[in-house]
Amino acid sequence: MADTAIDYAAVFQALPGMVALLTPELVYADANEEFLRMSGRTREQVVGRYLFDVFPDNPADASASGMRNLAASLIRVAESGERDSMALQRYDVESVQRPGEWEERYWSPVNVPVVGPDGSVMLLIHKVEEVTELIRGRERAPDDRARVLEAELYTRARELQEVNERLREAHAHEREVALALQTAMLPAPHPIGHHRAAVRYQPATDALNVCGDWYDLVDLSGADRIGIAVGDVVGHGLAAACVMGKLRSALSAASLVADGPAEALDALGLYARSVDGAENTTVVQTCIDWETHTITYSSAGHLPPVLLGRDGTVAFLDQATDPPLGARPEHIPRPEATLGFTEGDTLVLYTDGLVERRGEDIDHSLARLADALTRHRRSAPEPLADALLLDLLPSGRATDDTALVIIRL
Known part of the structure; x- marks a missing residue:
């Protein structure tokens, strides 16, 4: 077996559960045999077609939202790169043989990203288990108790869906507040003598991932010296933005x-001990001296400047x-290094x-940065x-904040 290549396409088709692959644009890229059998569709009716063209919500039912909920989940997975296990969904399926007739169906979906080498989401795995018979209880309990169970489960599923929607709205509001606070506390670009500089702050696209990234530029005492720092607070949202402002x-x-x-x-580390949420913050501080043409720097766990x-x-x-x-229980002086530069670097x-x-x-x-x-x-x-x-961030799907400072020496 070790010398035999595994035919993953055949494995995909033979999977005992319903599995489909979609693009981030919600177009079906493939579907296994069980998915086609249980949905009553042929491969030609599914592959290469848009999600809502294959399985629209029942237009005769104003409360039908199963497919819209599925699309929202798939979009969240594509944007965040994180799996999403959905609450129990009801989305009816139109009969292929009898157009216009809709059959009440219940599904339990899980959506998972397939991430490419560049970190972007290439495909979406849509695994779904049909639980219609379990909900209806037709085979195991053909009495009033089954109908009570069906109604109770469906009600709970709708309540859970509503709670999830409210949570997403709350997180979206927190994102807006955190971004406003973060933007207000970051210094506006300003001339640094005759030296050209550029600063950028790019927030994450995910509502839950607004973080505590920051940058700072300070004119130091001396004829021609400035300090530049960038840092990253652990955590997300409004709390991280507040800690960022303090540090x-x-x-x-x-x-x-x-x-x-x-x-x-050293001084920042001592201060951080009194700030809740400041632990494990990374930061690098540099001092540029144009008289000596040197850069002196020290890093607290941060990625190296270039x-x-x-x-x-x-x-x-x-x-x-x-x-x-x-990160250390005791205080130890931090290291420092100096590097020379040439004008124009x-x-x-x-x-x-x-x-x-x-x-x-x-x-x-x-x-890749180099x-x-x-x-x-x-x-x-x-x-x-x-x-x-443009070159380094995943197109439209940044899962983490980015702070960037560039200065021509």
């Missing part, structure tokens, strides 16, 4: 009086990395949403920021 303000103040990035992160040379060379600033905030700081993909090794993610920077090395900061977001 960003504290680090901004600390960087003005600290003797370098490591000391600023120095892009004028000739296209790429160097990751990874020589001063320490655990995230609050570009410094890029970012959060993990720009590069990390589910199931992908981080070295591969960073290599390749994009090399290809766009002649771009100024503003078009470079747009190019990186």
Whole structure:
């Protein structure tokens, strides 16, 4: 058996349960034999056709919403990359032999994403179990108790569906508030002397995944020195946005009086111990000095900034990395490193949403970033920021926030 290739197409067709594959646009890509048999459809009537063209809701029943609920679930899976087990659904099926006649059916669906190498959702697995006979109780309990059970289960399923809808509305409202708070606390872009810089904040598309990413740019004492930081708070929603605001303000103040990035992160780490939800925050602080043409940096568990040379060379600033905030029970001074730069080089700081993909090794993610920077090395900061977001973020389906700062040195 080890030397025999498995025919997964044959396995898919032989599965004992009803399974179909759909594209993120809700077009049937395939369906196994059991799905076709139980739904009373041929392959030609299903594959290559839009969901609602194959199984529309009963137009004669104003309360029919099963297929709309299924479509909403599939869209959520496509956008979030997470599986969704739906509540019991009633969606009637039109007879192929007798058009216009609809049979009352009950289904228990589960929808699962198939994620491609780039982290985007390529296909949707739609597994469904028909429970019509169980609900009706025709075979096991052909009496009034079966009808009572049917009514009770259906009522509970509709109640659960309504609760889920209210929860999604609440999460959507929380997303709006969190985004407004986050945007208000992030500094607006402003000129940094004669140096060109670009900043971006790209929120996640999922309503549940608004996070605590931030960036900060601070003019430091001295003739020509600035501090740049990016950070990422663990967690989602309004709570993460509030923690982000506290830590960003504290680090901004600390960087003005600290003797370098490591000391600023030391002060931030001590402060974070008093902030609920600040533990395991990652952050990197840099200090750019144009008099000495050096970048001094320190990282608390954050992904390394990148120095892009004028000739296209790429160097990751990874020589001063320490655990995230609050990861150690005792206080230990953080490391610090310094790297020289040449006028015309570009410094890029970012959060993990720009590069990390589910199931992908981080070295591969960073290599993809390095390749994009090399290809766009002649771009100024503003078009470079747009190019990186376009190249590296999954199209329309970002599952994590992204903060990005680019400065021409």
